[in-house]
Amino acid sequence: MTALRRPRLTRDYWLLAGFEALCEVGPAALGAEPLARRLGATKGSFYWHFADVPAYSAALLALWEEDAAQGLEVASQAATEAARLRGCAQAMAATAEADSLTRRAESAIRAWAGTDPIAAEAVARVDTARLARLHRLLSACDIGNLEMARIVYAAAIGMQAMRDPARDQAAPAIGSLVDLILALR
Template sequence: MTAARRPRLTPDDWLTAGLDALSESGPGALGAEPLARRLGTTKGSFYWHFADVPAYSAALLALWQAAAKTALDTPDDDPAAARLRAAAQAIAAPDPGATQAAEPAIRAWAATEPQAAQAVAATDACRLDHLGAALAACGIANPDMARIILGAAIGMQALGAPDANRNAIGSLVDLVLALR
């Protein structure tokens, strides 16, 4: 009798496991060995998909950056205020299990890992541009307002309670829009 074959792991399987491991245990869990144990496989499978741990880390960060950018997408025909609210809510209250839900762990990692720090800085710059453009479309030109909304949204991630965060950041957006 032969043993049942396990399905072949994909790069996405490894990246999803990495986001979970990073969120649960920190950056020390991003090595080939701990990830292989987590997935019940060998390190060979890891190295089949990634040249080394730095290449894996780069792919993990690229996945997070892409998801963070995609989360800002709203239909262009939505009113500017709705786009602003949706973007702020996507940052403050990512869906549980979504790639961007690992953001607090990625930000903590960025304190000691230059590659992660660059990804966070680039993502924050993209978000500031997006929020600033939405604010400008609403008639608010003060760039500090985009920083205030982004800072509040990032801070809310640490509070948990996505529904409460979604409501709170929505209230902040309403307050800023009332300044028009």
């Protein structure tokens, strides 16, 4: 009789498990032991892929930052400036319908940033990039006020925080805000 061997856990599998754990439990779940227990694996598997827990956390945040940047690129492919602005704002606000676990983890990452300086730096970099993109898109629509970009972005973040997973209204709501801003110019 041969024993069934479980497939080896990949680096990406460990990272996705970290996003799930972060969303469900919080940053305390990002240690080697809690993650290994969660996956039914050994800590040795964790350390095969990551030098230590800080390296794992850095990889988790880097993946989130990369996904956030890609989300901006996809949203910027609409035909008109106004449509690009609307799509960009909607992409920033949407979490529940996002097909990416990293996007759904954004609120948890922001909460983590409140207690971890490395997470806070990652959030600051993403915020800076997103604000710059919103400002460029608003400027292209003849709204050059940087504060307007901050208002749209703050609304998007707030919509993430108050989302109802059963019915995510963030994308239509932020789209309505953008439409209102464009109508007032």
